[in-house]
Amino acid sequence: MKFEHLVEINDILNPMADFISREQLWRGLVLRAESPKLFVPYLDAANIVDRTEASMTRTLKYGDLSVTDTVRFVHLEHVHYDVAAQGDIPPSSLRMMIEEPQPGHLFVRFLYENSTSAAQDEENKMYNEYRKSAYEEADIDTIKVIRELAESGRLDALPS
Numbered sequence: 001m002k003f004e005h006l007v008e009i010n011d012i013l014n015p016m017a018d019f020i021s022r023e024q025l026w027r028g029l030v031l032r033a034e035s036p037k038l039f040v041p042y043l044d045a046a047n048i049v050d051r052t053e054a055s056m057t058r059t060l061k062y063g064d065l066s067v068t069d070t071v072r073f074v075h076l077e078h079v080h081y082d083v084a085a086q087g088d089i090p091p092s093s094l095r096m097m098i099e100e101p102q103p104g105h106l107f108v109r110f111l112y113e114n115s116t117s118a119a120q121d122e123e124n125k126m127y128n129e130y131r132k133s134a135y136e137e138a139d140i141d142t143i144k145v146i147r148e149l150a151e152s153g154r155l156d157a158l159p160s
Helices: 022-034 118-123 124-151
Strands: 002-010 045-053 054-062 065-074 080-082 094-103 105-114
Touching: 002 045, 002 124, 022 045, 022 054, 022 080, 022 105, 022 124, 080 118, 105 124
Parallel strands: none
Antiparallel strands: 002 105, 045 054, 054 065, 065 080, 080 094, 094 105
């Protein structure tokens, strides 16, 4: 299954809307990887087990289920989550890409992919429609949390 959708961040046609900068948006997307419990209330635990400047490996606990993923960062561009096959979980990925077609007009493109075949996708069509809807709602919630964090100043640049 491959699924993508776009979420508008700044509506440049609405002068009353709160704007967030690309840097604030970036910090919010990174924070989602570093502190996922802020964004996923049903997550029981998240531990970063390895970290470099451009990536991290995490273990996430949902009840008895543990999922290990790798998150890679391309500064101010995208965050890429990779889940390797583990147990009953097939390999999958999520990429959150910042797009800016004109200055200040920010979007995040969410791109989901897994390793199922076209035949499997057809077989699971109804379930996949539910999954797509759940992904979209979760992504809208992610942006809502990022907006709230930006408005409270938590995504502003750290003092030098």
